[in-house]
Amino acid sequence: MIFEAQVKIVLFILLLQLRGLVCHEAKELQGGEETQSPALSKIYVYDDEVFHHRKELEQCDPGGRNGKTTDTKHGLGDVLLQYVHDNDTIQVTNDPEEASWFLVPFNIDRSFHERNFRCGQTHLMRLQSTLTALEGSIHYQRYKGANHVWYIGGWQLTTAALISERTKRQLPYFPFERHLIHNMAIITYSDRRIHLSGTQPQDDEIYGEWEIVPDTRRDPRWWAQGMDHRCSVNVPFRSNPAIEVYHPTIRKDQQTLEGWEAARPYLFHYIGAGENYGYHPGQKQGVHQLIAMWHKTAKGIPSDKVFSTETPVPAEEFAKSLSKSRFCIVMRGDDPSRSRYGDAISAGCIPVVISDGYMPFGAGHTRKMLNYETFTISIAETHFLTHGPSALHYAVTSLNRNELREMHRSIMKARPLVLWEIDGEESRVAELTIEQLDAKCRLDKEEMVSLYSKDGNIAAFKKASFPSRDET
Numbered sequence: 323m324i325f326e327a328q329v330k331i332v333l334f335i336l337l338l339q340l341r342g343l344v345c346h347e348a349k350e351l352q353g354g355e356e357t358q359s360p361a362l363s364k365i366y367v368y369d370d371e372v373f374h375h376r377k378e379l380e381q382c383d384p385g386g387r388n389g390k391t392t393d394t395k396h397g398l399g400d401v402l403l404q405y406v407h408d409n410d411t412i413q414v415t416n417d418p419e420e421a422s423w424f425l426v427p428f429n430i431d432r433s434f435h436e437r438n439f440r441c442g443q444t445h446l447m448r449l450q451s452t453l454t455a456l457e458g459s460i461h462y463q464r465y466k467g468a469n470h471v472w473y474i475g476g477w478q479l480t481t482a483a484l485i486s487e488r489t490k491r492q493l494p495y496f497p498f499e500r501h502l503i504h505n506m507a508i509i510t511y512s513d514r515r516i517h518l519s520g521t522q523p524q525d526d527e528i529y530g531e532w533e534i535v536p537d538t539r540r541d542p543r544w545w546a547q548g549m550d551h552r553c554s555v556n557v558p559f560r561s562n563p564a565i566e567v568y569h570p571t572i573r574k575d576q577q578t579l580e581g582w583e584a585a586r587p588y589l590f591h592y593i594g595a596g597e598n599y600g601y602h603p604g605q606k607q608g609v610h611q612l613i614a615m616w617h618k619t620a621k622g623i624p625s626d627k628v629f630s631t632e633t634p635v636p637a638e639e640f641a642k643s644l645s646k647s648r649f650c651i652v653m654r655g656d657d658p659s660r661s662r663y664g665d666a667i668s669a670g671c672i673p674v675v676i677s678d679g680y681m682p683f684g685a686g687h688t689r690k691m692l693n694y695e696t697f698t699i700s701i702a703e704t705h706f707l708t709h710g711p712s713a714l715h716y717a718v719t720s721l722n723r724n725e726l727r728e729m730h731r732s733i734m735k736a737r738p739l740v741l742w743e744i745d746g747e748e749s750r751v752a753e754l755t756i757e758q759l760d761a762k763c764r765l766d767k768e769e770m771v772s773l774y775s776k777d778g779n780i781a782a783f784k785k786a787s788f789p790s791r792d793e794t
Contacts, residue, residue, distance in 0.1 A: 362756045363422035363764060364413040365406065372455040374427040375448045376400075382441035383432065398560055399429030399473040401742060402509065405752030412756055418461050422764060423507075423756075426472040428452045430479060434495055446498075453499045466505045466774040468552065468765055473509040475557075480510075481518060481536035481550055500550065505774055507553040507763040509755065512659045513686035518548035523773050539602040544657050545679065553763035556686030557755050559661040560742045561668035564641040569745030572645070572670045579730045582670065583648065589627040589719075591647035591671060592616055595634060602656045611707055612653055612676060619710035644669035649718055651676065654703065659684030667697075667740050672733055674699045674718060676706050687762045691754060692739055696732035 371377055406412050406425070415421050432438060434445045443451075456462050462470060477483065479496050504521045516534050519525050526534065534548035535541070576582040594613045601609050620630040629643045644650060650666035651674050658679030666673040675681075675698055681689050688694075705713040721729070738747045739754060765773075 360760075362412055362753070363760050364415040364420055365423045365425050365756070366415055366418045366421035366461070367403070367406070367425045367427055368456075368459070369427075370455070372451050374429070375433065375443075375452070378442040378448070379429075379432060379438055382438045383435070398475055398557065398742070399427070399431060401560065402473050402557065402752055402755065403427050405742075405749065406756075409750075409752050411753045422469065423759065424461050424470045426452070426456060426470060428472075430474055430496065431476045434476070449496065450498060453502055457499070457502055462502075464775065465770040467502060468505040468770045468774045470505075471507045471509060471555075471759060471763075472503065473557075474503075475510050480514075481548060482539055483537075503551045505552050507555055507759060508549075508551045509555045509557055509759075511557060511559060512657060512683055513554045513556050514547055514549040515554065515682075516546075516548050517552075518550050521548075521550040522552065539604055539656075541604045542608060544605070545683075554686070555755060555759050555763060556684070556688055558688075558740045558742070558751060559659075559664040561661075561664040562637060562641060563743070564637040565644060565665060565668040566743060566745055568641065568645040568669060573746050576670060577734060579727045582730055586646050586648045586671075587626065588629045588643070588647040590620070590623060590649050590651065590674075590714075591629045591644060591666075592620070592651035592653070593629075593631050593635060593640065593643075594653060595632070599655075605654075605656050608703070609653070609655060612703060615707055615710040616651060616653065616676075619714060622711055640665075641669065644671050647671050649674050649699070652680070653677065654680070657683065664741065667733065667737055668744075670733065670737070672697065672699060672729055674701060674714075676701045676703060678703050687758050688740075688754065691758060691761070692736060697729060697736045699729075 368374070403425070407414060418424070428449070430449065433448050439445045442448075456467075456470075474496070476495070483495060501521075517526050518534055518536060528534065532546065535546055536548060536550075538544050538547040541547075571585070576585055594616060617630065617632065620628050629647055635643070644665060647669070648671065650662070650669070650671040652660050652662045652666060654660070654677035658677045660675075660677065660680070663673050663675065663680070663684065677684070681694065681700070685694055699717050701713050701717045705716075738744050739750050742749055742751050
């Protein structure tokens, strides 16, 4: 009996040490002290069919992690929901009175997808019924949605797509009663940060001769586009599923710098569509300049050291080429966020980001939580355009052995923290999303009462001046 008790004590101590080691590694990436993370807020998920329409949509698409409409950027609502339910660290409650957050589970991107647009009801009918139910919820009414969260990922759902340039009418993605999301926290792939006039209890203070606009597709100042919700939470893009076939090899053979280098003959990797892709007018010239400088730079690199092409390649070839590369170029596009970043991390390739706004816009608050600089190399666009070869050498090939070893170690530890799917390990993206939601967007009760409750100071609140349903 004494021996059994001693064994149990030893096993318990080992378990505590193991948990401490995991905590230590996460904190190393976060660049912080080894303090215990606060418990995540409890989440209430609206479960009535009217709030998600899953039975109807599943007639056309199974949804979830393997759904036909679950792409790398726009269809992650169901994926996030599955992880929220499956992750033991995330506290889902059936008691709305103890919840800090209320999650709206309707996947707008999936509903609008061409496969599902007329699956049963039309997309607009589904969306309208969800909005009507939300507006009638006593939980929404209590603080006008300030403690509500919704995954709305597609670019069509941003303020840029509210008005059709051709017809001057609202597009059928989220055209009606958009004021219902004004006070909410929205989970998306980018962080606009600034607010359109009339969407918050108090307008943003701006200085100088400029204005916050709903659409910057024709304007190089992407940062001047406003959002019409209270707070944004970034989530990573879903990496290309074709890359996952290489995950076992990365886990088994590339955990040392030497093993990683031996498996990767290419020093650099870039696939750039250039003129083959119709970038938005406001970004087109700048993007093409960057791509042209890359291809000019790539010509000076020995052909056996670089994988570079101007034409798209099949997904399998794309995944294979990434897995054989050490540094993957992530170039700015229509906006600073790029799905190629997640692809590089998935393939174990160190991202070289040439996109000035990527960290604040594409990585958002998560970059502070995970210390992205430990596994990401950034090159300023002006540096690269001035002289690509020297900018690349200064930022990348000048890394000494110790720096490279540390960066390799960091990217291997970061992969479960920024990848939705990783073979042989548990993804922690959903957990970190809720942690980010708490840290950045959660309001205390006094703030919600003051700003959003019936008894608070809500007289100053105005609806945004978007066209009403009658006007469209």
